[in-house]
Amino acid sequence: MEVPNSTKARVAWNRTDGALQVSLGGDWELERPWPNEAEEALRQARIPGLARLELEAGGLGAWDSSLLAFLMELVGQAGAAGAKVERRLPESLDRLVTLAFAVARKEGSAKDRGEESLLARIGSALLGVPSACQRVCAFFGDVVLALGRFATGRSAMKLNDLVEAMHECGVRSLPIVAVTSLLFGLILAFVGAVQLSMFGAQIYVAGLVGIGMLRVMGAVMVGIVMSGRVGAAFAALIGTMQVNEEIDALETMGIPPIDYLVLPRMLALSVMVPLLTVFADAMGIAGGFFVAITMLDLTPMQYLTATVSMVNYKQGVVGLVYATVFGIIIAIAGCYHGMRCGRSAQAVGEATTTAVVHSIVGIIVASAVITVICNVLQI
Amino acid sequence: MPEAFASTPLPTQPETSSQPPVISVEGLQVGYGSYVLMRDVAFDVRRGDIFFITGGSGCGKSTLLRVLMGFKEPQKGTVHFSGRQFWPGSDEDRLAVRRRTGVLFQQGALWSSMTLAENIAVPLRQYTTLSERDIRRQALLKLALAGLSGFEDYYPSEISGGMRKRAGLARALALDPDILFLDEPSAGLDPVSAKLLDDLVVELRNGLGTTFVIVSHELASIYAIATRIVFLDAQARTMAALGNPGEMVRDPATKESAMLFLTRGQASQAGMVDDPQGPEITGMVRVRQDQAPSPRHKDSL
Numbered sequence: 001m002e003v004p005n006s007t008k009a010r011v012a013w014n015r016t017d018g019a020l021q022v023s024l025g026g027d028w029e030l031e032r033p034w035p036n037e038a039e040e041a042l043r044q045a046r047i048p049g050l051a052r053l054e055l056e057a058g059g060l061g062a063w064d065s066s067l068l069a070f071l072m073e074l075v076g077q078a079g080a081a082g083a084k085v086e087r088r089l090p091e092s093l094d095r096l097v098t099l100a101f102a103v104a105r106k107e108g109s110a111k112d113r114g115e116e117s118l119l120a121r122i123g124s125a126l127l128g129v130p131s132a133c134q135r136v137c138a139f140f141g142d143v144v145l146a147l148g149r150f151a152t153g154r155s156a157m158k159l160n161d162l163v164e165a166m167h168e169c170g171v172r173s174l175p176i177v178a179v180t181s182l183l184f185g186l187i188l189a190f191v192g193a194v195q196l197s198m199f200g201a202q203i204y205v206a207g208l209v210g211i212g213m214l215r216v217m218g219a220v221m222v223g224i225v226m227s228g229r230v231g232a233a234f235a236a237l238i239g240t241m242q243v244n245e246e247i248d249a250l251e252t253m254g255i256p257p258i259d260y261l262v263l264p265r266m267l268a269l270s271v272m273v274p275l276l277t278v279f280a281d282a283m284g285i286a287g288g289f290f291v292a293i294t295m296l297d298l299t300p301m302q303y304l305t306a307t308v309s310m311v312n313y314k315q316g317v318v319g320l321v322y323a324t325v326f327g328i329i330i331a332i333a334g335c336y337h338g339m340r341c342g343r344s345a346q347a348v349g350e351a352t353t354t355a356v357v358h359s360i361v362g363i364i365v366a367s368a369v370i371t372v373i374c375n376v377l378q379i
Numbered sequence: 380m381p382e383a384f385a386s387t388p389l390p391t392q393p394e395t396s397s398q399p400p401v402i403s404v405e406g407l408q409v410g411y412g413s414y415v416l417m418r419d420v421a422f423d424v425r426r427g428d429i430f431f432i433t434g435g436s437g438c439g440k441s442t443l444l445r446v447l448m449g450f451k452e453p454q455k456g457t458v459h460f461s462g463r464q465f466w467p468g469s470d471e472d473r474l475a476v477r478r479r480t481g482v483l484f485q486q487g488a489l490w491s492s493m494t495l496a497e498n499i500a501v502p503l504r505q506y507t508t509l510s511e512r513d514i515r516r517q518a519l520l521k522l523a524l525a526g527l528s529g530f531e532d533y534y535p536s537e538i539s540g541g542m543r544k545r546a547g548l549a550r551a552l553a554l555d556p557d558i559l560f561l562d563e564p565s566a567g568l569d570p571v572s573a574k575l576l577d578d579l580v581v582e583l584r585n586g587l588g589t590t591f592v593i594v595s596h597e598l599a600s601i602y603a604i605a606t607r608i609v610f611l612d613a614q615a616r617t618m619a620a621l622g623n624p625g626e627m628v629r630d631p632a633t634k635e636s637a638m639l640f641l642t643r644g645q646a647s648q649a650g651m652v653d654d655p656q657g658p659e660i661t662g663m664v665r666v667r668q669d670q671a672p673s674p675r676h677k678d679s680l
Contacts, residue, residue: 033509034469054589064587065517065552069517072516073516096586099586100520100524101523103523103528197601342536344534344536
């Protein structure tokens, strides 16, 4: 918006003892910085002992908020010093300056919040851990109570919602679970084959892939894929509902959001993750099978027989225990962070990220715990 | 009772009729697919106008605003900004115009991850070469004009709805736009805050010469500050009236739908002052004085 034939903005000042006279001229445009004398005039206004500020705008041409910002700064400083301000300005300009000072500045502003030191941040994060654990436990307890209501037929949960949630997180996850598990079985077979073929024990690749997938890796793969695909979606959906006060709307109608939103998702995941794990196990074994017959000179029959003889049904049962626990962890992490979401777009993003991070960390920690328990029980 | 509003001083019209209109709309037809929402819409907005787009719910006020903001392409007709083509036109044409317009969205639409000062700084960083210190000063000024001095380091979630609206206005002012679009500025505000916002609009228009295009059905605002209005009729699917609202209610040629809209509001306002029995006999549904309320209605009260 460069005005043609515009002259440069001018500021002239004259300080005599307690009085500062400032005269303004030229064209003021937002795109251009203030003239150098403007900063000098501001510095003069900061020198103590200012009793009077006289503003005058004789040669003023076009102006916009560039000039207003300067006047606000200058008048503000004079006001802070307790000086009397005499404004001889065009009326429209004068009214805007008045408007800028019409509402008293709110003191004790957000600036005072300040940055906390690193030590303080670590401290407050640690202090928050027990109450966070308590909240998660309370949330889990709420879900268990909701499950009780569901078992006794007093739940607000609709069977339709459950079926839909199962379809959403089960059926529609099949392609991605298929691809990741197949490739994972392939990788497992490759890595194992290099070592095992050194002493002619390629046939044990069948056991490695079969037991590895069935016992833990199938469940872990499904768990990680599902926390990204489904856990994030739960947190984003419920978080956005929180932003739009939709959760509050449910509560006011006497529909517990836990029953209505959380329970179907949790049940769906705790059923579908084990089922998807069975599917993932099969895909993983198929991947290993492919590597064995194309690269390791094993016949299909040899590989399948070896798999059947080495893999015990117990491995599969242990895998399903992992999977059920993972399903519950993903659902809790997703729904909990969604329900606790703040009321802004940023909060939804944070809730989603935290949900995914917590469910993946939860999956790893839970598999470590279950592995140790299985070892102790010698399963 | 039109006299009640005739006493409200209307802002004076700047003498700039020789320039091309700031916005010029001709033969506009807007719709979705084969559905026509409005046709034959034509009006000019002059520099310094406080121009209201008004009408009943569902008449297409907001859609018309989206056309003027460049979000929605009209089916027919042209829109020019100060003689430059806008619709039909290329993205570059529209970008050049958008640079000179500001928008206050209905909910403020402040970026929630930034403080108020940072919100205002975004367009300044994008379009000007000002230093960070000058950008900060501009942000402080715009917030002060909007009556939010001292809130520059607050996040949008930490202030009230009315403040968020004023902060949205401060952000819309960031680049000293020639034209400001306001979408339902007084929706969700209490009458006093709405009045303050109206006053702010008049001050900014008088001080900075900004042209305002406001979508609203708030009759109090329309009568207080509008220099001209366009009234859209949902049934007729076109504009029913164009002009100054005060003159419009006195003009017998004004179409019935617009008259109804403008005077019903007056009746309800007059009713609140004159009738101590309360607002239930006024408003959009006129209940006759001699009509006794049904017992059920009474019980529910």
